[in-house]
Amino acid sequence: MWAYDLRFPSSWDHMHVHSxxxxxxxxxVLTQPSFFGGADELRRAFTxxxxxxxxxxxxxxxxxYWHIPRQYTYLRxxxxxxxxPSLLGRFTEALQAWGLxxxxxxxxxxxxxxxxxEGCHQALHSDVAQGxxxxxxxxxxxxxxxxxxxxxxxxSPLLLDYWSTFDPTRSTESGELVERIPALYDQLTVFDxxxxxxxxxxxxxxxxxxxxxxxxxxxxxxxxxxxGELDLEGTASVxxxxxxxxxxxxxxxxxxxxTSTWRLHIEPDGSVxxxxxxxxxxxxxxxxxxxxxxxxxxERSLLADAVFERRDGPSELILPLEG
Numbered sequence: 001m002w003a004y005d006l007r008f009p010s011s012w013d014h015m016h017v018h019s020x021x022x023x024x025x026x027x028x029v030l031t032q033p034s035f036f037g038g039a040d041e042l043r044r045a046f047t048x049x050x051x052x053x054x055x056x057x058x059x060x061x062x063x064x065y066w067h068i069p070r071q072y073t074y075l076r077x078x079x080x081x082x083x084x085p086s087l088l089g090r091f092t093e094a095l096q097a098w099g100l101x102x103x104x105x106x107x108x109x110x111x112x113x114x115x116x117x118e119g120c121h122q123a124l125h126s127d128v129a130q131g132x133x134x135x136x137x138x139x140x141x142x143x144x145x146x147x148x149x150x151x152x153x154x155x156s157p158l159l160l161d162y163w164s165t166f167d168p169t170r171s172t173e174s175g176e177l178v179e180r181i182p183a184l185y186d187q188l189t190v191f192d193x194x195x196x197x198x199x200x201x202x203x204x205x206x207x208x209x210x211x212x213x214x215x216x217x218x219x220x221x222x223x224x225x226x227x228g229e230l231d232l233e234g235t236a237s238v239x240x241x242x243x244x245x246x247x248x249x250x251x252x253x254x255x256x257x258x259t260s261t262w263r264l265h266i267e268p269d270g271s272v273x274x275x276x277x278x279x280x281x282x283x284x285x286x287x288x289x290x291x292x293x294x295x296x297x298x299e300r301s302l303l304a305d306a307v308f309e310r311r312d313g314p315s316e317l318i319l320p321l322e323g
Contacts, residue, residue: 026280026292029154029181029191030102035137036094038087039186042215043139045083046113050208074120074199075208079113079215091215095135098188103133104261104278104318105222111137116150116212121201124155127193131218132259132281134193138183139213147204150212151180152189155196183212192281193218221320222261228315230266230308238308239319246321249298255285256295259322262303266315270308275300278318285323 036042049060062081067073079088088111096106109131127134136152158165159177180200181189191197202212224239226232232239250256260280267273277300282292299321308315 026282027192028157028195029179029189031181032098032188032190033184034186035098035188036091036186038090039139041087042083042091043213045087046115046139046213047209049082050115050211052209071123071125072121074114074116074122076112076114079111082113091137095188095219099133099219100318102279103190103219103222104225104263104320105132105219107220107223108135109217109220111215111217113215114213115208116199116202117208118147118203118206119201120199120212121149122153122197122199124153124196124198126196127218131193132221133190133219134197135217135219136183136189137215138185138187138189139215140183140185140211142182142184145212146207146210147202147212149200149202149204150183151200152183152191153198153200154179154181154191160195183214190219194281221259222318223320225318226315228266229268229311229313230315230317235308235317238306239317242303242306242319243321245302246299247323249302250295250321250323252298253290253292253295254288256282256289256292256323257285258282258292259320260296260299261318261320262299264303264306264317264319266308266317268311268313270310272304272306272308275303 062077063075066076095108100106156177156179258281261278263276263278264272265274
């Protein structure tokens with residue numbers, strides 16, 4: 001049930017995903033509306049732990065008021081403290097299936113469950129050590145909310161590449177420097193953990209039932225994964241050879257940061273019939289860096305020419321390439 005280890009430039013897009021498979025693009029953030037069929041069950045599990053109740057019940061004494069001055073203020077718990085394992089397992093399986101299709105990884109951390117009332121927020125920060133992609137799943141009745149704030153904040157492309165596009169003839173305001181993503185009910189939001197991000201301060205309610213509520217965590221980096229007639233042990237030399245060749249390609253384009261994740265369809269004769277770019281988060285890493293799009297096209301050509309051993313049936317390889 002559990003898998004536990006779970007573009008900053010203007011070319012980056014904000015992608016809204018409306019199916020289990022997205023077309024590959026370099027993206028800052030993915031949003032999946034109507035993500036989970038059990039959203040109302042999850043919401044009831046939360047309100048059962050915070051709604052008005054004069055009875056003393058152990059299961060209500062689960063919240064950590066996490067306050068780091070000038071950085072974090074909100075209430076949190078490990079989601080398993082509030083949500084039945086069977087229900088949380090269904091949610092995690094949905095995350096894993098979505099992650100495998102759209103990110104090339106099903107390695108997802110156990111979720112936290114958090115809520116934000118008056119004054120709660122997260123100041124801008126990054127989560128580089130926790131996982132490659134951050135996810136936030138909203139259980140907030142957003143259209144009927146009784147507060148302001150609560151949006152997920154992301155540093156904008158303009159802010160992250162400020163001086164290269166600086167115009168001395170015009171001023172800028174927060175709407176151009178920070179992107180605000182509404183926490184719509186039953187929406188999954190996934191973004192590059194390297195991006196400075198936060199949560200806008202909530203103002204207007206002290207009632208937990210009316211709070212900003214979210215399940216959140218991280219997807220870990222993808223790892224080579226083989227399905228079908230071939231296996232990783234038997235193809236280790238080919239896979240590692242491709243990864244080494246990919247690193248050499250990166251070096252040709254100067255400092256490029258990030259990971260590109262590929263899906264290869266391998267025919268029984270060992271040839272590669274299709275190379276699908278699942279997703280990448282490549283960015284120029286400094287002076288002399290080339291265009292990440294050129295890196296992706298070079299990697300595509302490299303992978304298309306790969307040859308594997310013959311087998312009786314087809315196989316599929318998910319292959320991340322890093323610098």
